[in-house]
Amino acid sequence: MKKIGVYNKSLNGLRGDKKLFKALSRICLCRAGESLKNYCTIKIGGRAKFVCLPKNVKQVRRLIAFLNLKKIKYYVVGNGSNIVFNDDGFSGVIICLKKLNKVSVRKKGFGKVIALGGANLFAIHSLCARLGFGGFEFAYGIPASVGGALCMNAGAFGGEMAKVVSRAWVLCGKKIRVFNVSKMGLDYRHSNFLNKKDIILKVEFKFFKQSSSKIKQLQQEYFNKRILSQPHGMPSAGSVFKRAGEGAGKIIDKMGLKGVTIGDIQISPKHANFFVNLGNATSKDLSLAISLAKKQAYEREGVCLQEEIIFVGD
Numbered sequence: 001m002k003k004i005g006v007y008n009k010s011l012n013g014l015r016g017d018k019k020l021f022k023a024l025s026r027i028c029l030c031r032a033g034e035s036l037k038n039y040c041t042i043k044i045g046g047r048a049k050f051v052c053l054p055k056n057v058k059q060v061r062r063l064i065a066f067l068n069l070k071k072i073k074y075y076v077v078g079n080g081s082n083i084v085f086n087d088d089g090f091s092g093v094i095i096c097l098k099k100l101n102k103v104s105v106r107k108k109g110f111g112k113v114i115a116l117g118g119a120n121l122f123a124i125h126s127l128c129a130r131l132g133f134g135g136f137e138f139a140y141g142i143p144a145s146v147g148g149a150l151c152m153n154a155g156a157f158g159g160e161m162a163k164v165v166s167r168a169w170v171l172c173g174k175k176i177r178v179f180n181v182s183k184m185g186l187d188y189r190h191s192n193f194l195n196k197k198d199i200i201l202k203v204e205f206k207f208f209k210q211s212s213s214k215i216k217q218l219q220q221e222y223f224n225k226r227i228l229s230q231p232h233g234m235p236s237a238g239s240v241f242k243r244a245g246e247g248a249g250k251i252i253d254k255m256g257l258k259g260v261t262i263g264d265i266q267i268s269p270k271h272a273n274f275f276v277n278l279g280n281a282t283s284k285d286l287s288l289a290i291s292l293a294k295k296q297a298y299e300r301e302g303v304c305l306q307e308e309i310i311f312v313g314d
């Protein structure tokens, strides 16, 4: 028999949910009691009651219909590179879209790429380099899924998702609605999809003609810049704070907080707007480090730092 669910019987408190687990497993791959550290790049978090991993649009629709019918809370995760799970975990369903990852090229018109919401941006970068589709190099090195990147309007080096996306297919309740880029409310690290229950299923990109060698050169350039300025290879959630004043990183640095450690969270000595997990950091450690930076920035520089990263919990 095909095994589609992983149920850890030894986990206390989950026995009563066996029926629910079975129902979810009939819809898509489901895991019970998993550590949420495995679903975010900063590697922090307690356990989720359930993590569901749909692999196609049909499974996503069935899952959402079921969860709404049963009034079960859920949270959608792409690559988890902008979120932090609470130490207490999540008592509902985490929907991880990593398996919804198909990427294809539209036959009509040059440079049109269609990617499902959970596809990793790296899959698009390699396709662009191979086919000579230019314009997406700015995002090289952002460890995001397509849906997460659109939701946050991810950007770097003067580029942003708003400049390369043309349309998106979004599950709003039971209906799939198509949004043109002008109707997505894309702004600095913001979209109309953020903090909603809507799910970005599919995104259409429009790129321009560019030589493969130029694309690869730009990708490498941007990647090198990241390696030089950011704590590459350390678990983090990217920039902790949004753009502010002369730069959140510069302000935190000016206050002498680079290298400061709270529990296992360290304000990176390389880039003060990156807070890294030294091993066993908790969301509490991270919250304390954030509070410290915010308090000092306000009291000493008069700047209100605003979190870019999102805490996820009950």
Ligand SMILES: Cc1cc2nc3c(=O)[nH]c(=O)nc-3n(C[C@H](O)[C@H](O)[C@H](O)COP(=O)(O)OP(=O)(O)OC[C@H]3O[C@@H](n4cnc5c(N)ncnc54)[C@H](O)[C@@H]3O)c2cc1C
Residues within 6 Å of the ligand: 041, 075, 076, 077, 078, 079, 080, 081, 082, 083, 097, 117, 118, 141, 142, 143, 144, 145, 146, 147, 148, 149, 150, 151, 152, 153, 154, 155, 156, 193, 194, 195, 198, 199, 200, 201, 236, 237, 238, 239, 310
């Ligand atoms: C090393 C590092 C470097 C980074 N550099 C940059 C950078 O240069 N520029 C930048 O902008 N960001 C950067 N980030 C932050 C992060 O990569 C971006 O915010 C990215 O857009 C998040 O994508 P994700 O798939 O990981 O989303 P997640 O972190 O999984 O989710 C982010 C938000 O999007 C929602 N979401 C995710 N997928 C969907 C979907 N399909 N439908 C609806 N909602 C969805 C989630 O519910 C959540 O609210 C960096 C992060 C790291 C760790």
